[in-house]
Amino acid sequence: MRRLVIGVLAAAVAASVTVFAVRTSRAHSAAPPSALDEALLEWPLPPADQAYARIDGKHLHRYVDEQAAISRRYRDQGHPKFWGRIIGSSADAESADWLANSFRSLGMSDVRIQPLPLDPQWFPQKWEVTVSGGGKTITLDSAQPDYRAAALPPGGIDVEAVYGGLGSAADFAGKDLKGKAVFTYTMVGLHDEGAVKRADERGAAAMFEVDMLPGNMRYQGYPSNTKAPAFTVGSDDGLAVRDLIASLPPGQRARVKATLDVDMVPNLKTALVWGTLPGATDETIYITAHKDGWFEGAGDNGGGVASMLGLAEYYAKIPKEKRRRTIIFIGLDGHHNGPDGAAGKTWLTQNKEKLFAKTAILINDEHPSTITTQSRPRYYPGDELAWGNTYMPMQWYAGGKDRPELRKIVWDSFKKFGVPLELDPSPTPPASDASYFYRFTPAIDASEYHNYFHTDWETPETVPWTGLQAATRAYAKVIDEVNKLPLSTFQRPEDKGNHSDFDE
Numbered sequence: 001m002r003r004l005v006i007g008v009l010a011a012a013v014a015a016s017v018t019v020f021a022v023r024t025s026r027a028h029s030a031a032p033p034s035a036l037d038e039a040l041l042e043w044p045l046p047p048a049d050q051a052y053a054r055i056d057g058k059h060l061h062r063y064v065d066e067q068a069a070i071s072r073r074y075r076d077q078g079h080p081k082f083w084g085r086i087i088g089s090s091a092d093a094e095s096a097d098w099l100a101n102s103f104r105s106l107g108m109s110d111v112r113i114q115p116l117p118l119d120p121q122w123f124p125q126k127w128e129v130t131v132s133g134g135g136k137t138i139t140l141d142s143a144q145p146d147y148r149a150a151a152l153p154p155g156g157i158d159v160e161a162v163y164g165g166l167g168s169a170a171d172f173a174g175k176d177l178k179g180k181a182v183f184t185y186t187m188v189g190l191h192d193e194g195a196v197k198r199a200d201e202r203g204a205a206a207m208f209e210v211d212m213l214p215g216n217m218r219y220q221g222y223p224s225n226t227k228a229p230a231f232t233v234g235s236d237d238g239l240a241v242r243d244l245i246a247s248l249p250p251g252q253r254a255r256v257k258a259t260l261d262v263d264m265v266p267n268l269k270t271a272l273v274w275g276t277l278p279g280a281t282d283e284t285i286y287i288t289a290h291k292d293g294w295f296e297g298a299g300d301n302g303g304g305v306a307s308m309l310g311l312a313e314y315y316a317k318i319p320k321e322k323r324r325r326t327i328i329f330i331g332l333d334g335h336h337n338g339p340d341g342a343a344g345k346t347w348l349t350q351n352k353e354k355l356f357a358k359t360a361i362l363i364n365d366e367h368p369s370t371i372t373t374q375s376r377p378r379y380y381p382g383d384e385l386a387w388g389n390t391y392m393p394m395q396w397y398a399g400g401k402d403r404p405e406l407r408k409i410v411w412d413s414f415k416k417f418g419v420p421l422e423l424d425p426s427p428t429p430p431a432s433d434a435s436y437f438y439r440f441t442p443a444i445d446a447s448e449y450h451n452y453f454h455t456d457w458e459t460p461e462t463v464p465w466t467g468l469q470a471a472t473r474a475y476a477k478v479i480d481e482v483n484k485l486p487l488s489t490f491q492r493p494e495d496k497g498n499h500s501d502f503d504e
């Protein structure tokens, strides 16, 4: 649960800042949402930009809630551990219908769901991991197989557990990992030791990568590309395993029993969802947001879809003749099934000449608002992910070094509307869908990837309405500023990847 921090701690934080904390002992819920809503800092609109007041973050946040509800419905229909708006699943289809209906309700043109066939998709059916020693058995509830992890043999494995520290070469020195279950420990912000790969190369039977962020989150990892399956494990479970191993007398070893059944399901479909707001010309602006996400996927990418809908609502109310360019919205299938599985990207790339010939910009709306968190703030008692009352700065990209005008428009607009950005733009788009498109069309992206990313704690509360509002207003401002300038300001020949993305 969250609680207001009072007394000495409150005095230690700036007077205007309310700090919420998530206890580690249980999944959060609890504090009335209104308390959080009212605690958040709202950036005032500049007097000259009152037109953007119509973009209302509390209203947009309801779209985040609705998408999270789609995920929970799927979870509650017999998918308790691998759930979300997962590509190819019934939740994917429900979210496509939901988005198309939202577009239709705004009176948009050419609203359609374009089905796309999928290669066989990875669906883990069930798994269980226990660790035993000294008469004690721990069940690792938080263990989550990395995407595309190989199944374990029927009946599972029963092998020795090895404590592997950070999983660096030094940590593994002198340890025999062959045929064993190896536990390594890391968290976002630590140096990447390549622990999972290293243990795999040393012949481990299974790898367990403990995420040391406070709590016991389930984290869905991208493919580890290892022979043996890799699982992520929450901090509470991972520390319990470490302490169990430490408690055993010399000569006794902890044992791991693990099962993992996986189906590769053929003949599934996903979809692109289209909606158009015709403009005064056939020049185009694209706004994309991926619909898929793991668990509730509130930030990734419920927030991006909500923000995209906010832009659709805003421009739907402006007469066609006052919209200089046609705005095309696409709910993308997404990429959580791996970059090679992104069917929508493939189709859009194959049709790039036709689609993007007259495109001024493509805004990829992805993870635009995330609550600020600090992991174990200095002088806090216990293990906490403490919440601040604002939103995180984002990695961003705005056309790269060859489009200085676009960079300036994006920087100025975000600054004006109170959207924090990293000081330097990323030379290429962050790890978002814009990375598929930026070489052949002018792409913009600003995204956040921190503590709750891809976890079952990425709930709607982690997406502040204030950030949704600010980012969506900023994107509208970007569109309006771009519409004052000709295509030639933004269009460049396709970059075939033969020149440096980095500023000189």
Ligand SMILES: [Zn+2]
Pocket: 290, 300, 301, 366, 367, 432
């Ligand atoms: Zn995303």
